[in-house]
Amino acid sequence: MEHSLQNKPRQRHPALLAFCVSVLAALALFLPFLVIDKGFFLYCGDFNSQQIPFYQYCQQFVKSGGGAFSWATDLGSGFLNTYSFYNLGSPFFWLSCLLPNRWLPYAMVPLLCLKFGVGGLGAYLYMRRYTRSANAALIGSALFTLSGWGVYNIFFNHFIDCMVLFPFLLAALDCYIYDKQRAVLPLAIAVNLLNNYFFFLGEALFLALYFFIKLAAKDYRLSLREFFRLAFEVVLGCLLGCLLIFPAAASLLNNPRTDSYANGYGMLLYGRVQQYFAILRSLFVPPDPPYLPGIYSEATVKWTSMSGYLPLAGMAGVLAWCRARRGSPHRRILAVCLVMALVPILNSSFYAFNSSYYARWYYMPVLLMALATANALEDADVDLVGGIRLAALLTAAFAVFGLVPAKEDDHWKLGVADNAAQFWLTLLLALLGLLIFYCIVTWHRGRRRFAPLMLAAVLGFGVVNGIIHLSIGKFPQWDNDARYKLQNYDVVEQIELPDDRFYRIDTYSCYDNLGLFLDRPCIRCFNSTVTPSILQFYPEVGVKRDVSSKPELELYALRGLLSVEYLLMPADSQADFLAEDAQTGFVFDGLTGDGVYARYRNENAVPMGFTYDYYVLPDAVDKVSKEKRGSLYLRAIGLSEEQAAQYGQGLQPLPEARTGGFSYESYVQDCADRRAAACSSFAATRDGFTASITLDRDNLVFFSVPYDEGFSALVNGEEAEVLNVDGGLIAIPAGAGTNEIVLTLTPKWLPLSSALTAAGVLLYAGYLGFTLLRRRRDGPLPGRFVPLETAACRPSALWDGMEENEQLTLAEESAAPGCPPDADRPEQAPEHPKESE
Secondary structure, three states: OOOOOOOOOOOOOHHHHHHHHHHHHHHHHHHHHHHHHOOOOOOOHHHHHHHHHHHHHHHHHHHOOOOOEEOOOOOOEEHHHHHOOOOOOOHHHHHHOOOOHHHHHHHHHHHHHHHHHHHHHHHHHHHOOOOOOHHHHHHHHHHHHOOHHHHHOOOOOHHHHHHHHHHHHHHHHHHHHHOOOOOOHHHHHHHHHHHOHHHHHHHHHHHHHHHHHHHHOOOOOOOHHHHHHHHHHHHHHHHHHOOOHHHHHHHHOOOHHHOOEOOHHHHOOOOOOHHHHHHHHHHHOOOOOOOOOOOOOOOOOOOOOOOOOOOOOOOHHHHHHHHHOOOOHHHHHHHHHHHHHHOHHHHHHHHOOEOOOOOOOOHHHHHHHHHHHHHHHHEOOOOHHHHHHHHHHHHHHOOHHHHOEEEEOOEEEEOOOOOHHHHHHHHHHHHHHHHHHHHHHHHHOOOOOHHHHHHHHHHHHHHHHHHHHHHHHHHHHOOOOOOHHHHHHHOHHHOOOOOOOOOEEEEOOOOOOHHHHHOOOEOOEEOOOOOHHHHHHHHHOOOOEOOEEOOOOOOHHHHHHOOEEEEEEEHHHHHHHHHOOOOOOEEEEEEEOOOOEEEEEEOOOOOOOEOOOEEEOHHHHHOOOHHHHHHHHHHOEEOOHHHHHHHHHHOEEOOHHHOOOOOHHHHHHHHHHHHHOEOOEEEEOOOEEEEEEEEOOOEEEEEEEEOOOOEEEEEOOEEEOOEEEOOOEEEEEEOOEEEEEEEEEOOOOHHHHHHHHHHHHHHHHHHHHHHHHHHHHHOOOOOOOOOHHHHOOOOEOOOOOOOHHHHHHHHHHOOOOOOOOOOOOOOOOOOOOOOOO
């Protein structure tokens, strides 16, 4: 029996329901893992290595007084420059500051659930304008939050913040155009810009495409005066949110990872044809874990966030709706996004045209894809069954990659998938979702329970898909992560290290970023946005530095140069360490951390801050292999020609005979020489350091601190130049006698960004006051209208009724030429009797 879908909804707070539904769905997704991990959720890769320690360290840093310089980050790095990309601008991070620091690892899942809830709320508020029923918007919000992109990027965590805040940006723009709401858009822009400046570049591009395509389609209508006022609000929002972007930009401009750009064929075509199939497959099939692709391993797919999959429906609703709404501006936006995804230079435009491939902007079109699916569900004239059939055909077509014969190592096998079981699991999961979707559409569309049944199916399938996805990524790392909590949480407060002097530590066979958990300077660090000079120094001395610093043990001279005094390792890893038979200078110094860790002391440790007798020029450095340059820089300071001419009077050029012959014995002697010429005191501060040294002549005092353009130095109260030496570290000129040295970091362009933000706050306060006064005087602004998507005359298959004021607004304002006010609204039917009746 068919039921009318015109009864008024019982739920009077659908936006709150959208929030709660997404929170509960996320909780259901994580619950099995919370049970397995006993509340301390571990995943794999970046989540364990970065997200947990970054949250805990940054909160501790802020609560303990903050500052400009983080000594625990690699060799030392500007705090704002390093962590503004990750979490410093996130409202969820600042909310986490209300919790005790030790609670944070246990709070990661509740924070993720909250993020998913905010995403569901934002998606609902954005979509509700374009749907004829609250139920459709509710289903669309569930499709968005549980999308393949959202589930995939749990791995990165802070990317989720960008996804869940983005719908508010589009909703605010729509409010400006359709509702004539003022002073809302600047706040949405500011929040998204503060949250992540790098992702905001892509969001700004998408917002521009969204605006101009809808303007060209006459879906947006505004006068020239309104356009300039819109431009004013955009600039105002950027002023409000620019606090972090200028210091970060100053650092990024010198980061080697951001100065590579596509050229030639690389601008127009991907280097491997697999890339195109990987992009298309990401729309139809649930994603593989970031580090474990099931197929297309020759393409760039690892860690790229490549997924546009919608749970249950896949592309079925999108294809059906696009076929039925060929003139829709949203369809045009999706078409432009598809073209941009397939053209390298256009894809990279979302990331400042960097040549590294990423698909981390897909969450933006995914929002419109979820809306298109919601529209297809409620519009009776959309051929959903046809869309399902087409989506099933295209999805099943990928099975050919699992069936084609392939020869490997003189043996034939079936399929080209790197992980056949994972390939078939994700493909069959996508087809199962389409089958369930088909059954619900064909059996229940137009019936009373269609909407709640579809919502339940989307949520259930989305949760199951998420559990499968996390399981595929988590359990291969199970043995490797078995001691993570023990080593990084349970015993860190029991690890005993001296506190009476400055030194760095090294680690062996430990989890990433142990230094952050200990809040100790450590030469091993997994962070890709550190001070750029670190990325220049390490390759100079034979250490690969892309996203992490991990100097090999055999580069023992670096331990002396960088003032490493202690080495920590799990107690059960000592046999492996000793078996490497490398001369390192580390000797056993006891067990610590309740016996979990073994502590080794560097017999050749050199205090921070020392002078040289010799200098070496770049030409001489180039003749020494990179692996030996650590030994070279312990013997002589590396200066440029200009620096040697200005500051080299108290030094001698290193004799050519001494630019070689590096051995462990000579290293021991060089360390002794540097200790004899070291600072008498050195103290790390929140913004740099203070040091004291007595010299018998004018000299350069070397510090193994990464060079930063924001550094300023005082020597005995007078300004001194901070030199970039040794390929990325610093030296400060000092005179004969006792010298008190103070180094302070002021992040470059931070005064500018602070002034602009302060001006933005004052300007916004005045603008908001003016807007409220004008609204109180004149009432609501005239000229409100509804989008073309909503105003079109078509029947509804998912009608759940509206409030009376919503009905009046829609009826009066959606009347397009040739379409009477009530033509798109079915005649109201009586309400259903209660179940008890």
